[in-house]
Amino acid sequence: MRALSGELFKTVRRPSVWVCVIGLMAAAVTIGYAIPWLIETFPPAGSSRGLPPGTTLADFKVALYPANFVRQTLQNWSTLGGVFALIVGVLLQGSEYGWATIKTLYTQREGRIVMLLGKLGALAVVVLVLAVGLFAVDALASGGAAAIDGKSLEYPDFQLIVKGVGAIYLIFGFWALFGFTLATLFRQSAMAIGLGLAYALVIEVIIFTLIGSLGGDWVKEIQQWFPLANTGYLASSFGRVALRGLETGGLAPYRDATHAVSVLLAYVVAFVLICSVLLRRRDVTN
Amino acid sequence: MATTTNDAVVATHGLTKRYPNGITAVDGLDLVVRRGEVYGFLGPNGAGKTTTLRMLLGLIRPTAGTATVAGGAPGTPDSLTKVGAIVEAPAFYPYMTGYDNLRLLAIYCGVPVKRVDSALDAVELTPRARHKFSTYSMGMKQRLGIAAALLKEPEVLILDEPTNGLDPQGMADVRNLITELGKGDRTVLVSSHLLGEVEQMCTRIGVIRKGKLVAEGTIDELRGASTLMIRAQPADQAMAVLSSELGADKIKLMDGSAFSLNVDFARAAELNRRLVQAGVDVSELRESERSLTEVFMELTGTESGL
Numbered sequence: 284m285r286a287l288s289g290e291l292f293k294t295v296r297r298p299s300v301w302v303c304v305i306g307l308m309a310a311a312v313t314i315g316y317a318i319p320w321l322i323e324t325f326p327p328a329g330s331s332r333g334l335p336p337g338t339t340l341a342d343f344k345v346a347l348y349p350a351n352f353v354r355q356t357l358q359n360w361s362t363l364g365g366v367f368a369l370i371v372g373v374l375l376q377g378s379e380y381g382w383a384t385i386k387t388l389y390t391q392r393e394g395r396i397v398m399l400l401g402k403l404g405a406l407a408v409v410v411l412v413l414a415v416g417l418f419a420v421d422a423l424a425s426g427g428a429a430a431i432d433g434k435s436l437e438y439p440d441f442q443l444i445v446k447g448v449g450a451i452y453l454i455f456g457f458w459a460l461f462g463f464t465l466a467t468l469f470r471q472s473a474m475a476i477g478l479g480l481a482y483a484l485v486i487e488v489i490i491f492t493l494i495g496s497l498g499g500d501w502v503k504e505i506q507q508w509f510p511l512a513n514t515g516y517l518a519s520s521f522g523r524v525a526l527r528g529l530e531t532g533g534l535a536p537y538r539d540a541t542h543a544v545s546v547l548l549a550y551v552v553a554f555v556l557i558c559s560v561l562l563r564r565r566d567v568t569n
Numbered sequence: 570m571a572t573t574t575n576d577a578v579v580a581t582h583g584l585t586k587r588y589p590n591g592i593t594a595v596d597g598l599d600l601v602v603r604r605g606e607v608y609g610f611l612g613p614n615g616a617g618k619t620t621t622l623r624m625l626l627g628l629i630r631p632t633a634g635t636a637t638v639a640g641g642a643p644g645t646p647d648s649l650t651k652v653g654a655i656v657e658a659p660a661f662y663p664y665m666t667g668y669d670n671l672r673l674l675a676i677y678c679g680v681p682v683k684r685v686d687s688a689l690d691a692v693e694l695t696p697r698a699r700h701k702f703s704t705y706s707m708g709m710k711q712r713l714g715i716a717a718a719l720l721k722e723p724e725v726l727i728l729d730e731p732t733n734g735l736d737p738q739g740m741a742d743v744r745n746l747i748t749e750l751g752k753g754d755r756t757v758l759v760s761s762h763l764l765g766e767v768e769q770m771c772t773r774i775g776v777i778r779k780g781k782l783v784a785e786g787t788i789d790e791l792r793g794a795s796t797l798m799i800r801a802q803p804a805d806q807a808m809a810v811l812s813s814e815l816g817a818d819k820i821k822l823m824d825g826s827a828f829s830l831n832v833d834f835a836r837a838a839e840l841n842r843r844l845v846q847a848g849v850d851v852s853e854l855r856e857s858e859r860s861l862t863e864v865f866m867e868l869t870g871t872e873s874g875l
């Protein structure tokens with residue numbers, strides 16, 4: 284408890300944590316709603332070329348309305364938002380090495396595992412703020428879009444919203460712990476952020492694009508155990524936005540949400556174990 | 570002052586640390602610091618002081634040997650609650666004020682937050698307490714480190730070169746503070762490579778060199794018996810007189826006409842009379858103490874300890 288309140292005390296006072304939280308919210312409003320709304324409300328000339336007859340860009344606005352905000356949030360932000368969570372995870376742990384405060388931390392009172400649990404607790408709180416904040420902002424923005432356009436302000440079931448928050452919380456939690464573990468491993472922030480971002484945005488995609496081109500179901504068999512694939516399954520399990528007159532079914536996810544949740548939870552547990560072992564064993568000499 | 574080993578607040582047996590790079594920084598160290606002592610841990614750069622203190626705080630694991638600090642194994646809550654420490658440069662969160670940094674530590678340690686103010690007062694940092702740590706000068710950072718060590722009102726203070734980076738006034742203040750803190754039952758283990766400093770503050774000193782304790786004792790014990798300095802002319806005649814009185818092995822000719830005699834100062838008057846009677850002019854006669862610097866150089870060797 285002492286460890287957790289200490290970690291929270293310093294985390295809420297840390298500007299860079301708030302930069303991440305506010306950054307994600309701002310991105311959600313601008314990239315997720317404001318820009319698409321502007322483009323679809325004032326479509327550039329010739330923009331409906333290539334769309335099925337009778338369809339205009341304005342039809343896409345249905346994705347911006349409250350009925351679709353849970354799906355929309357999960358589709359748009361499971362990886363990009365995950366990057367924000369990853370950065371928070373790296374910062375919370377990596378800076379202790381950068382500032383050498385890890386030695387201050389470990390000479391106060393509690394042992395290393397208790398201090399680790401305190402820090403993970405604080406990280407869980409920040410990730411919850413990210414997840415709930417993102418949903419709140421998207422709910423407001425979708426409501427705003429519908430209100431301006433005079434469309435229905437009907438939101439999905441409360442249950443579905445809670446499930447959506449839970450899903451994004453798990454996804455963000457995975458990314459945050461991934462960052463936290465990389466920072467523990469490398470005992471610094473720079474390397475952890477670099478590798479973490481590279482993995483989230485490039486590495487897994489490239490690997491499976493390359494071996495995917497070889498074809499065969501065995502690729503999917505392997506892929507189903509990888510993080511990005513599973514955050515994808517989980518996000519897709521909320522369904523896609525249905526556009527009038529457009530086929531948007533797409534491919535059904537290879538595995539269902541239960542599989543995705545189990546795999547992601549397994550990663551979370553593995554990360555916590557790895558961190559405990561590393562932190563317990565290693566000498567603190569900086 | 571207590572003297573039995575039962576009063577050992579810090580005790581190590583065969584404490585050894587070999588870093589992964591192969592350097593044996595601490596080598597079979599047996600150290601005992603007793604309750605109420607201000608123990609000076611003295612050694613040149615690279616002698617293994619910081620390494621020893623890190624082991625006493627549980628920051629690093631010994632390769633061999635054991636240690637107890639304040640009744641517990643290093644780094645356990647039992648031990649840590651009673652120990653306040655600085656290891657090398659104090660480390661704090663740069664984006665928080667000095668005050669908030671100490672409040673944070675008070676939360677971690679479970680001590681009342683109101684102690685923060687008195688700790689800041691003790692190191693005279695109160696006027697800058699509401700400024701961010703990142704804006705502090707080196708000396709202010711050091712002061713905050715000492716304040717942090719005091720926060721637990723600890724039984725044992727472990728301070729690694731606490732006057733590092735302080736100006737002369739700051740050094741004097743910190744030395745006085747340490748002397749003050751060391752009064753009563755509190756035990757202080759302070760490392761330093763500055764003799765003068767240790768001499769001023771400490772009741773007992775251990776000298777470490779290349780990871781081994783090469784001497785231990787009070788200042789007087791380390792310094793050894795005082796000697797008698799005599800300057801007399803002509804030198805050969807003086808030598809003859811002194812040899813017949815004391816035996817040649819007790820006499821050391823320092824330069825042209827100065828002799829250092831390994832005898833009790835009480836014999837000064839008698840020796841003076843003998844010399845004068847023999848027609849020797851005695852121009853100087855005084856008690857001389859070996860300076861601690863000489864002792865230190867002797868113990869740690871003049872060659873680099875690296």
Ligand SMILES: Nc1ncnc2c1ncn2[C@@H]1O[C@H](COP(=O)(O)OP(=O)(O)OP(=O)(O)O)[C@@H](O)[C@H]1O
Nearest residue numbers: 568588590592594613614615616617618619620762
């Ligand atoms: N993390 C480390 N890895 C490898 N070797 C180390 C490490 N830390 C210290 N050493 C080595 O151990 C020896 C003792 O270092 P230590 O820092 O304990 O000396 P010290 O007595 O505190 O010196 P100083 O007066 O310079 O602070 C040195 O040779 C040093 O190079």
Ligand SMILES: [Mg+2]
Nearest residue numbers: 618619620729
């Ligand atoms: Mg040192």
